[in-house]
Amino acid sequence: MRRNATMADVARGAGVSITTVSHVLNGTRHVSEETVKRVYAAIERTGYQPNSIARALAGARTHSLGLAISGISNPYFMDVIAAIESEAAEHGYTLLLGDTREEPHKELQMVQELVRRRVDGLMLSPSPGAEEHAIPFLAAQSIPVVLVDRFLPVAVDQVGPDNEEPTAQLVEHLAAVGHKRIGFVAGLQGLSTTEERIRGYRDGMERSSLPVDELLIAYGASRHEPARTATHRLLDLADPPTALVAGNNAMTIGVMHALRDRGLYVPEDIALVAFDDFEWSELFRPHLTVVAQPTSAIGAQAVQLLLARLDEPERPPHLVRLRPTFLHRESCGCADTPARATASVAIA
Amino acid sequence: MRRNATMADVARGAGVSITTVSHVLNGTRHVSEETVKRVYAAIERTGYQPNSIARALAGARTHSLGLAISGISNPYFMDVIAAIESEAAEHGYTLLLGDTREEPHKELQMVQELVRRRVDGLMLSPSPGAEEHAIPFLAAQSIPVVLVDRFLPVAVDQVGPDNEEPTAQLVEHLAAVGHKRIGFVAGLQGLSTTEERIRGYRDGMERSSLPVDELLIAYGASRHEPARTATHRLLDLADPPTALVAGNNAMTIGVMHALRDRGLYVPEDIALVAFDDFEWSELFRPHLTVVAQPTSAIGAQAVQLLLARLDEPERPPHLVRLRPTFLHRESCGCADTPARATASVAIA
DNA sequence: CTGTTAGCGCTTTCAG
DNA sequence: CTGAAAGCGCTAACAG
Numbered sequence: 042m043r044r045n046a047t048m049a050d051v052a053r054g055a056g057v058s059i060t061t062v063s064h065v066l067n068g069t070r071h072v073s074e075e076t077v078k079r080v081y082a083a084i085e086r087t088g089y090q091p092n093s094i095a096r097a098l099a100g101a102r103t104h105s106l107g108l109a110i111s112g113i114s115n116p117y118f119m120d121v122i123a124a125i126e127s128e129a130a131e132h133g134y135t136l137l138l139g140d141t142r143e144e145p146h147k148e149l150q151m152v153q154e155l156v157r158r159r160v161d162g163l164m165l166s167p168s169p170g171a172e173e174h175a176i177p178f179l180a181a182q183s184i185p186v187v188l189v190d191r192f193l194p195v196a197v198d199q200v201g202p203d204n205e206e207p208t209a210q211l212v213e214h215l216a217a218v219g220h221k222r223i224g225f226v227a228g229l230q231g232l233s234t235t236e237e238r239i240r241g242y243r244d245g246m247e248r249s250s251l252p253v254d255e256l257l258i259a260y261g262a263s264r265h266e267p268a269r270t271a272t273h274r275l276l277d278l279a280d281p282p283t284a285l286v287a288g289n290n291a292m293t294i295g296v297m298h299a300l301r302d303r304g305l306y307v308p309e310d311i312a313l314v315a316f317d318d319f320e321w322s323e324l325f326r327p328h329l330t331v332v333a334q335p336t337s338a339i340g341a342q343a344v345q346l347l348l349a350r351l352d353e354p355e356r357p358p359h360l361v362r363l364r365p366t367f368l369h370r371e372s373c374g375c376a377d378t379p380a381r382a383t384a385s386v387a388i389a
Numbered sequence: 390m391r392r393n394a395t396m397a398d399v400a401r402g403a404g405v406s407i408t409t410v411s412h413v414l415n416g417t418r419h420v421s422e423e424t425v426k427r428v429y430a431a432i433e434r435t436g437y438q439p440n441s442i443a444r445a446l447a448g449a450r451t452h453s454l455g456l457a458i459s460g461i462s463n464p465y466f467m468d469v470i471a472a473i474e475s476e477a478a479e480h481g482y483t484l485l486l487g488d489t490r491e492e493p494h495k496e497l498q499m500v501q502e503l504v505r506r507r508v509d510g511l512m513l514s515p516s517p518g519a520e521e522h523a524i525p526f527l528a529a530q531s532i533p534v535v536l537v538d539r540f541l542p543v544a545v546d547q548v549g550p551d552n553e554e555p556t557a558q559l560v561e562h563l564a565a566v567g568h569k570r571i572g573f574v575a576g577l578q579g580l581s582t583t584e585e586r587i588r589g590y591r592d593g594m595e596r597s598s599l600p601v602d603e604l605l606i607a608y609g610a611s612r613h614e615p616a617r618t619a620t621h622r623l624l625d626l627a628d629p630p631t632a633l634v635a636g637n638n639a640m641t642i643g644v645m646h647a648l649r650d651r652g653l654y655v656p657e658d659i660a661l662v663a664f665d666d667f668e669w670s671e672l673f674r675p676h677l678t679v680v681a682q683p684t685s686a687i688g689a690q691a692v693q694l695l696l697a698r699l700d701e702p703e704r705p706p707h708l709v710r711l712r713p714t715f716l717h718r719e720s721c722g723c724a725d726t727p728a729r730a731t732a733s734v735a736i737a
Numbered sequence: 738c739t740g741t742t743a744g745c746g747c748t749t750t751c752a753g
Numbered sequence: 754c755t756g757a758a759a760g761c762g763c764t765a766a767c768a769g
Binding site: 395411412 | 746747749
């Protein structure tokens with residue numbers, strides 16, 4: 042494995058100065074056609090590949106963006122990541138990716154690593170505890186940050202879904218069908234997302250003139266298994282819910298497992314609606330009624346906010362709330378839903 | 390936004406030379422306890438964060454790994470990505486991520502970008518066309534590469550699942566239940582994965598003493614919608630299949646949609662087995678019989694191969710095949726499967 | 738239209 | 754136990 046060719050090699054090969062090579066590569070000043078040709082020939086001959094590291098050190102920017110996300114394999118974040126990568130690439134930026142696992146210390150490490158690598162800007166889905174670790178650290182650094190998915194009371198750009206209203210809508214929908222005991226499987230505590238959805242749940246109940254029974258709110262830690270346990274707790278209540286709202290995708294799976302554990306049918310025995318859509322939502326019987334997040338828009342917006350700030354560092358922080366879509370399907374058990382007789386036999 | 394503190398600032402603050410600061414930071418030679426303390430104090434005071442860019446330029450390595458993947462939002466790759474990130478972080482490496490979209494030109498660009506950023510090594514899930522673009526480019530560069538998921542006849546490290554045997558197993562299983570007309574929905578042409586699974590399909594048929602009818606092999610491009618169409622083609626045959634094998638996760642969803650389009654029930658009307666497992670496989674009726682890939686192992690192995698090569702550049706290329714797991718559930722319609730009466734009524 | 742030169746922030750001989 | 758100084762490969766004045 043031989044050494045990589047450098048600009049000096051190219052310059053020598055083309056019989057010009059390094060400066061000229063740099064300028065033809067960057068189109069940063071006029072160079073005679075003849076010279077340009079010789080330079081490209083030399084580049085071809087040497088297999089030269091510009092060294093971004095050196096370029097970054099000399100110049101001011103790395104043309105890279107950092108993304109510290111709290112769960113790469115969560116399908117929701119996966120879609121956001123894909124959108125971010127796409128938008129970043131579109132604008133000529135490379136993505137540095139790290140998983141914080143919702144752990145404040147790992148998160149701080151990740152964020153520090155990203156800062157050390159001098160990313161031009163960084164996106165973070167802050168985990169509970171971020172305010173004591175990653176956020177103060179970032180505040181002390183001079184680096185553009187945008188918070189993704191979760192909002193925090195700090196003066197930086199932020200993008201995420203609207204959580205309260207859609208959750209309220211889910212609850213109201215259930216109430217409209219006649220449900221009075223509506224259970225909510227909430228996410229990880231300390232997440233703004235979780236708190237906002239709980240608030241939405243309460244709002245929905247109140248708007249429907251239903252009492253809020255605290256026992257009907259169970260915590261599922263935003264994860265599959267804990268949600269399954271939480272659902273069982275709800276079903277064990279003396280006066281159990283007749284309808285359930287699952288707080289996110291992973292927890293929906295947990296809830297469904299719990300229902301299966303007990304042989305309960307949806308929507309006959311209990312209604313179910315959820316936050317987050319699935320690719321297979323329409324393959325199930327019954328098709329799941331959900332609110333779907335605008336994941337691509339969230340991802341794209343995140344990088345747009347970042348790039349806008351790189352452009353104009355002093356602009357005021359923007360908070361962007363993107364509205365999820367209510368997808369009315371069958372699991373809510375509405376009258377206008379296909380009857381059981383036809384719905385119960387197909388795989389789909 | 391003030392300038393980032395540099396090593397020079399720290400040195401000045403501690404009243405020592407840059408050299409000393411560097412050495413205490415890297416533990417690369419002995420420094421008196423007293424001095425060490427003063428250096429750390431100065432670091433604290435200045436909020437100094439080492440500049441990895443400068444470090445990389447001066448030293449030889451960037452401590453970063455590149456990953457050019459062909460579809461970030463594919464759940465299978467997502468799991469692989471998560472595993473790669475985790476293993477890389479474990480070893481102190483940062484991940485640069487890019488999506489090639491299965492397009493040879495975008496792939497070449499990505500790979501070039503990664504090389505320019507001087508990643509220490511790079512992982513690639515080669516798309517059809519890679520052999521004409523990315524691969525020759527990489528061969529000309531002096532950079533460790535490992536191919537992920539798909540194998541190519543080139544002398545570099547490679548990791549991926551065993552495709553042939555598991556697919557044959559799926560087919561044989563179906564044949565054992567009595568199916569003679571077994572359809573196969575194959576993936577994107579030009580992918581080793583696709584070819585190997587087709588070969589597995591043929592093997593399975595032959596081992597079961599069943600004739601291979603080319604009409605029973607339909608191409609679904611590894612994607613949801615094309616697979617739906619392909620399935621319809623299969624079902625339109627004069628002598629249609631009584632059982633189907635779906636070539637990957639996305640195509641399984643397409644197949645299921647097609648079956649739903651026609652009101653066909655699994656496994657009563659037609660049996661279905663698939664390559665790739667789903668998180669919700671046990672939530673469905675019937676539970677899907679599949680072979681599950683060892684995604685975490687594949688990801689971890691990919692970075693291990695890379696690191697091993699960094700250690701020992703001249704070692705012979707390793708080809709690692711990881712065996713998927715056969716998960717016998719219900720959609721194959723075996724006798725020992727729960728009867729329709731109980732299976733058809735639950736959501737799960 | 739092109740070249741010289743001084744850094745960018747760090748690692749690493751080579752010298753004490 | 755500690756420093757001075759020479760790069761790493763590139764950009765960007767400054768000069769012509």
